[in-house]
Amino acid sequence: MDHLPRLSESVYVGLCREVGSPTEVRIRREVMDTMEAVKKPVNIMKGFDKMRSGSTREGYRQSTSDADWMFWPPDHKVICDLSQISLYRIPQHTVILMECDDLSPGFTRLNLMSPSNREKVRSSCVEINNNVYISSTLFRNNYLEFLQTYNLPSSPWSHGPCATFYHQILLELESDYAFCFRSYHWPAIALPWIQRCRQQGWPSELVLSDILSSGFHVVPIGSTPDSIQEWRISFSLAEQKLVYSMNHTQFLSYGLLKIFLKEVINVNGSSPVLCSYFLKTALFWLIQTNNSLNWTPENLLLCFWQCFKLLIFWVFTGECPNFFIPQNNMFRLKLTGSIQTLLFNKLNELYCKGISSLLLSETLRPFLSQAILYRALRVCTDESSIITNAELEINLFKEFYVYNHMVLSVVEFAALIKKIEIEIRKRLTSYQEATLQLMTSKILRSTAMLKLCDVYQLKTRNKVYYKASNVSRLLKLSCTLGCASDILYLAMYYYKTCRYEESLSCLQKAQNRMTKPYIIYHGHVYLDIYRRCMIEMSLSRKMKIALVTDIVLHSEYTYIDELILEQRTNNENGELSLYIPPLVMLHMMFTLNHHRLGDRMRSQQSLQDLQNLLLYEDGVYVLPLVRDISWQILGICQQICGDFQGALESYQHSLQEDPFNKIQEATLYRINTLYED
Numbered sequence: 001m002d003h004l005p006r007l008s009e010s011v012y013v014g015l016c017r018e019v020g021s022p023t024e025v026r027i028r029r030e031v032m033d034t035m036e037a038v039k040k041p042v043n044i045m046k047g048f049d050k051m052r053s054g055s056t057r058e059g060y061r062q063s064t065s066d067a068d069w070m071f072w073p074p075d076h077k078v079i080c081d082l083s084q085i086s087l088y089r090i091p092q093h094t095v096i097l098m099e100c101d102d103l104s105p106g107f108t109r110l111n112l113m114s115p116s117n118r119e120k121v122r123s124s125c126v127e128i129n130n131n132v133y134i135s136s137t138l139f140r141n142n143y144l145e146f147l148q149t150y151n152l153p154s155s156p157w158s159h160g161p162c163a164t165f166y167h168q169i170l171l172e173l174e175s176d177y178a179f180c181f182r183s184y185h186w187p188a189i190a191l192p193w194i195q196r197c198r199q200q201g202w203p204s205e206l207v208l209s210d211i212l213s214s215g216f217h218v219v220p221i222g223s224t225p226d227s228i229q230e231w232r233i234s235f236s237l238a239e240q241k242l243v244y245s246m247n248h249t250q251f252l253s254y255g256l257l258k259i260f261l262k263e264v265i266n267v268n269g270s271s272p273v274l275c276s277y278f279l280k281t282a283l284f285w286l287i288q289t290n291n292s293l294n295w296t297p298e299n300l301l302l303c304f305w306q307c308f309k310l311l312i313f314w315v316f317t318g319e320c321p322n323f324f325i326p327q328n329n330m331f332r333l334k335l336t337g338s339i340q341t342l343l344f345n346k347l348n349e350l351y352c353k354g355i356s357s358l359l360l361s362e363t364l365r366p367f368l369s370q371a372i373l374y375r376a377l378r379v380c381t382d383e384s385s386i387i388t389n390a391e392l393e394i395n396l397f398k399e400f401y402v403y404n405h406m407v408l409s410v411v412e413f414a415a416l417i418k419k420i421e422i423e424i425r426k427r428l429t430s431y432q433e434a435t436l437q438l439m440t441s442k443i444l445r446s447t448a449m450l451k452l453c454d455v456y457q458l459k460t461r462n463k464v465y466y467k468a469s470n471v472s473r474l475l476k477l478s479c480t481l482g483c484a485s486d487i488l489y490l491a492m493y494y495y496k497t498c499r500y501e502e503s504l505s506c507l508q509k510a511q512n513r514m515t516k517p518y519i520i521y522h523g524h525v526y527l528d529i530y531r532r533c534m535i536e537m538s539l540s541r542k543m544k545i546a547l548v549t550d551i552v553l554h555s556e557y558t559y560i561d562e563l564i565l566e567q568r569t570n571n572e573n574g575e576l577s578l579y580i581p582p583l584v585m586l587h588m589m590f591t592l593n594h595h596r597l598g599d600r601m602r603s604q605q606s607l608q609d610l611q612n613l614l615l616y617e618d619g620v621y622v623l624p625l626v627r628d629i630s631w632q633i634l635g636i637c638q639q640i641c642g643d644f645q646g647a648l649e650s651y652q653h654s655l656q657e658d659p660f661n662k663i664q665e666a667t668l669y670r671i672n673t674l675y676e677d
Helices: 004-018 022-038 082-087 136-148 188-200 205-214 236-245 248-265 276-289 297-317 337-360 365-373 389-402 411-424 430-455 461-481 487-496 500-514 527-533 539-546 561-572 582-596 600-616 624-640 644-656 664-676
Strands: 049-053 068-072 076-079 094-099 107-112 125-128 131-134 157-159 162-167 173-179 181-183 216-219 231-234 551-554 577-580
Touching: 004 248, 004 297, 004 337, 004 365, 022 248, 022 389, 022 430, 049 236, 068 216, 076 082, 076 181, 082 094, 131 136, 136 157, 136 162, 136 173, 188 205, 188 276, 205 236, 216 236, 236 276, 248 276, 248 297, 248 337, 276 297, 297 337, 337 365, 389 430, 389 527, 389 539, 430 461, 430 487, 430 539, 461 487, 487 500, 487 582, 500 582, 561 577, 561 624, 561 664, 577 582, 577 624, 582 600, 582 624, 600 624, 624 644, 624 664, 644 664
Parallel strands: 068 173, 076 094
Antiparallel strands: 049 068, 094 107, 107 131, 107 231, 125 131, 157 162, 162 173, 181 216, 216 231, 551 577
């Protein structure tokens, strides 16, 4: 086994490129932590506190990483014993008492001790022996029906304790919404876990204290399908903090296990029995109880193998002890009889192959094969040899795209300032500074658009002028803080207020910025040029001059009249925003401004530039996903400029593209108007 350290280091480097290097993972977490500190829930979740969970929250960005949410009413307080009721004020707080007697470990009943002001909670209650309990089944069904009344991208269905639906924005994955309750105490059944942590020395006392003060959740699912009154105790927040506390080899070990599960264990089978949660549980137990393991890059495969052996043992015995409540055997109903035998035989067969079983994974095979074939290959696990600073910056900007759809209000500006005040007491990283800067830009822009809506409700000319000037100042300030393409929002404002020359001036600046060779758009960049041009610039400055993002038109605001129909159709189909490639918006605004000024020659040239972009662009600056709105915009411009045949062809092109923006009804309507003309 003398070659195992070298193979381990090779896999470590490969996983750093596939799963993320230490700094990449830190970037993802810092951006997400900062964004979510002030980001409000989506509109239909107003009145709930929220927490993102799942692999994405932990820092993974694999294609199957899940992006799940937990929502709970903040005024409903779960207590573990009656003595804690004095900590809350009734009727401001609705107090719920956990009762775990005579139930399977890890499950509880919820006794409603004071009236709830939430209709869906009240309608979930049942009376048993003169006590009022919240039924998990009724609660789950009530909130599933609640979600089904909204125009979500797909109709949600029940999946465990969650309402699940297909969320197009979130990396085309299924998204789970779990409506639940939160407790800031610690359940008695999990008290031995605290002692175990202190005896074993993992996690650290600081992390342990943070976990205990954060509490837990109860989610609406029972120990059996018939347990309609039971709720499961969920430690999702504690698990997230445990994953955050791992060193990078431990983090990659979990990533390696997830890849092995997906590409080797769960292939060619019907509904998989094992899920990544069991792997995470095995990893937690191994880190805490096996003090002889040295979690370093050269031991990565050894650590993986020990975890795999523990998993096989659990399958053999049919027992998977919950990390917080070991009495809760998570295999109890999932793994029995022939299913258990078949799974054990499969895992044992892989075990007999040894480490070579990793070669069955398409992801792992390339860098493992290289290390096996070239025995003299020297592997450097230092992060600077794996990824450059420029690549780290590109990955930071990729994270920003995930949040490009968020809507922030003026109310949240105070929350952002408070966040900055809290963070400023400790040293902010450059990644946190860039994230806060981007959020400030978005808040200023959202505030400006809100004020613009107010302008058109005013009757006094002086008030209109004053309000409009405020909008202009806010948008200009937003441009100074935001990315290179943000000036297009100011150009749209000037166009909407008939200040066409000023709009054209903004567009010219935008064109100069967005056609530089070092521009970054959806991760595409000429890296060598970017690296040379960005020497000695701050990260904040790089973001302002190099980052280009899609133009996002939120359904809450009207940006330009020409796209009102598309915004309305998009919203009616369950989407909150239109996504438009910045170069498409640039040429559209050039065309419209020149047309309003009566400059036919320049208007036609801009129109031709837009058409050439769609015909000959290779998919880098007009992504396939947003070509529906891009062809639609070309058609709108052609129709406005009098080219009805060209407009018809463009609308037909739009209908043939992936309906990402969900504007087909608007396209058909515009085609009908052409025939009417």
